[in-house]
Amino acid sequence: MTETIIGIDLGTTNSEVAIVRDGRVEVIEVAPGVRILPSVVGVADDGTLLVGEAARNQYVLHPERSVRSIKRRMGELDAVQMAGKDYSAQEISAMILRRLREIAEAHTGETLTRAVITVPAYFSDAQRQATREAGEIAGLEVMRIINEPTAAALAYESCHSGARKALVYDLGGGTFDVSVVNLESDVVEVLASHGNNHLGGDDFDEKLVSFAVEHLRTKNTIDVRDNAVAMARLQRAAETAKITLSEQPYASLSEEYLSEKDGVPVHLSLEISRSDYEDMIEPFVAETLAAVHVALSGAGLTVSEINEILLVGGATRTPLVQRRLEEELGLQPRAEVDPDLCVAMGAAIQAAVIAGAQAPTVLVDVTPYTFGTSAMGPFNGEMYPYCFVPLIRKNTPIPVSRSEGFGTLFDGQTRAEINVYQGEDPDALNNIAIGRFMIEGLRDAPAGNPLITTFSLDVNGILQVTSREKESGLVHSITIDKAISAFSGDKLLAARERIDELFGEQEAAERPGGADAAGTADGRRLRIEATALIEKAERLLTTAAAEDAEDLVNAIEAVKDGLGGSADELKTPTDALADLLYYLDA
Ligand code: AMP
Numbered sequence: 257m258t259e260t261i262i263g264i265d266l267g268t269t270n271s272e273v274a275i276v277r278d279g280r281v282e283v284i285e286v287a288p289g290v291r292i293l294p295s296v297v298g299v300a301d302d303g304t305l306l307v308g309e310a311a312r313n314q315y316v317l318h319p320e321r322s323v324r325s326i327k328r329r330m331g332e333l334d335a336v337q338m339a340g341k342d343y344s345a346q347e348i349s350a351m352i353l354r355r356l357r358e359i360a361e362a363h364t365g366e367t368l369t370r371a372v373i374t375v376p377a378y379f380s381d382a383q384r385q386a387t388r389e390a391g392e393i394a395g396l397e398v399m400r401i402i403n404e405p406t407a408a409a410l411a412y413e414s415c416h417s418g419a420r421k422a423l424v425y426d427l428g429g430g431t432f433d434v435s436v437v438n439l440e441s442d443v444v445e446v447l448a449s450h451g452n453n454h455l456g457g458d459d460f461d462e463k464l465v466s467f468a469v470e471h472l473r474t475k476n477t478i479d480v481r482d483n484a485v486a487m488a489r490l491q492r493a494a495e496t497a498k499i500t501l502s503e504q505p506y507a508s509l510s511e512e513y514l515s516e517k518d519g520v521p522v523h524l525s526l527e528i529s530r531s532d533y534e535d536m537i538e539p540f541v542a543e544t545l546a547a548v549h550v551a552l553s554g555a556g557l558t559v560s561e562i563n564e565i566l567l568v569g570g571a572t573r574t575p576l577v578q579r580r581l582e583e584e585l586g587l588q589p590r591a592e593v594d595p596d597l598c599v600a601m602g603a604a605i606q607a608a609v610i611a612g613a614q615a616p617t618v619l620v621d622v623t624p625y626t627f628g629t630s631a632m633g634p635f636n637g638e639m640y641p642y643c644f645v646p647l648i649r650k651n652t653p654i655p656v657s658r659s660e661g662f663g664t665l666f667d668g669q670t671r672a673e674i675n676v677y678q679g680e681d682p683d684a685l686n687n688i689a690i691g692r693f694m695i696e697g698l699r700d701a702p703a704g705n706p707l708i709t710t711f712s713l714d715v716n717g718i719l720q721v722t723s724r725e726k727e728s729g730l731v732h733s734i735t736i737d738k739a740i741s742a743f744s745g746d747k748l749l750a751a752r753e754r755i756d757e758l759f760g761e762q763e764a765a766e767r768p769g770g771a772d773a774a775g776t777a778d779g780r781r782l783r784i785e786a787t788a789l790i791e792k793a794e795r796l797l798t799t800a801a802a803e804d805a806e807d808l809v810n811a812i813e814a815v816k817d818g819l820g821g822s823a824d825e826l827k828t829p830t831d832a833l834a835d836l837l838y839y840l841d842a
Contacts, residue, residue: 283600402602434544465494493510690739
């Protein structure tokens with residue numbers, strides 16, 4: 257049997273080790289349930305060497321005995337101090353590599369002496385050489401140094417789909433880089449690369465920490481900046497809140513007994529919404545997008561020549577990052593391979609190929625469809641009640657759970673209908689309705705009362721949709737058993753069109769005047785809008801002044817008459833009612 261070659265992603269913040277066994281890529285656990293080793297090294301009080309989580313924990317209190325982000329120093333000649341001793345950057349990196357090697361040996365039961373290690377595309381020869389030396393110090397023969405974007409493309413199997421150009425967008429904890437790669441018959445070539453060595457998810461945490469510090473300063477008149485322990489706790493709480501905000505519309509920053517003032521304990525309890533958080537981090541995201549354009553022009557390519565975007569690095573799970581990339585490049589980024597692990601997986605794939613194996617593939621379970629709900633929003637310049645809001649996007653690994661916040665539309669609204677759709681069209685009515693339910697018994701509150709809707713999809717294709725009134729905790733939900741059915745999206749659409757046609761013909765025949773407002777998609781939209789406006793106007797009737805009420809009744813009647821006729825006949829009274837409601841500020 258040939259010796260296994262391990263693949264290592266030696267990262268600035270975190271590192272991973274992976275192997276290929278029985279044709280499958282495995283990222284090895286460094287502790288039960290954990291596959292990420294923090295790239296931190298330290299020396300404990302008693303002289304024990306710490307690598308990973310333990311060193312990261314020690315860093316907060318004893319930075320002089322700990323080293324992190326050593327990758328930034330690779331290729332430099334200056335020594336690095338740790339616990340009063342000098343080390344080269346290669347030696348510190350070697351400690352991480354050696355730990356990863358031991359972990360892989362314990363897992364496989366083999367002695368492992370050969371590795372493929374990844375480096376950023378922008379690494380100079382000196383930096384690559386230093387990485388190679390670090391491997392050798394760790395007792396590893398470095399079979400190949402490969403570029404991180406190349407490894408990512410291997411994990412995404414991008415190279416198997418013919419000649420393509422991909423943009424690899426890598427946003428980690430402390431570094432950002434974007435590469436344009438050319439993929440052709442299993443050869444990956446980096447055409448251009450650009451980035452910022454000091455930009456990443458840690459900056460997002462920092463914004464949340466500042467937000468909390470400022471809150472404590474104004475609310476509790478206390479400055480915690482000089483309190484190292486309080487700041488370390490805030491840092492952790494901020495990262496947890498940030499990760500929550502990737503899936504939920506709100507997160508809390510709560511720390512009991514964070515500090516004290518005049519002998520009285522100070523607790524932190526703060527809520528932050530995703531939209532406020534997105535405002536805080538938008539400038540960072542904008543900076544990455546500017547870098548994307550620099551890399552594109554470096555490669556001599558335009559946006560339209562890019563076939564796919566591959567996401568790498570934990571911070572790419574941030575919804576704002578994915579949304580802004582999609583807006584900017586007009587392509588939904590691929591995120592189906594775990595962004596923290598895909599570089600290590602690619603390194604293992606390359607390692608297996610060097611060892612003579614057939615190129616293995618990464619297997620991930622993803623949803624083939626997009627699922628979402630509808631909400632009032634601007635559509636073709638008008639407010640429309642059926643704007644599609646996707647919650648779980650196609651190709652997201654499952655199981656997955658995503659939440660989004662919505663506000664009630666009018667004062668005193670006690671119930672809301674939640675519609676569930678499968679599809680991609682911005683007009684929800686052009687998607688496939690797969691379920692709906694009412695949340696009833698809402699508090700008597702002004703418009704904008706927040707409701708949190710959660711979509712959870714499991715590996716068996718069971719979709720659970722829940723809506724919760726944020727303030728009261730009132731919950732309603734439905735379970736859709738076969739959200740991912742054997743019926744493919746295209747087949748479903750074709751079947752629906754066939755049925756629509758049949759129904760359309762029948763309904764048109766039944767209605768006097770022939771082809772009616774319901775016949776076309778536009779007609780259907782108009783009818784729905786008209787019905788929604790009638791509902792809204794009728795609600796307003798109970799509170800409107802007498803003369804307004806009379807106008808409303810007339811306008812409602814005109815729309816109701818229009819509903820029986822053609823689209824043209826419906827359009828005028830519907831517009832008139834919309835204008836009247838606008839005028840009444842409803
Ligand atoms: P990496 O260096 O690739 O391991 O990325 C680490 C960064 O990703 C850290 O800043 C993490 O806090 C961040 N991160 C991990 N998971 C998420 C998430 N779900 N949403 C946002 N950021 C995340």
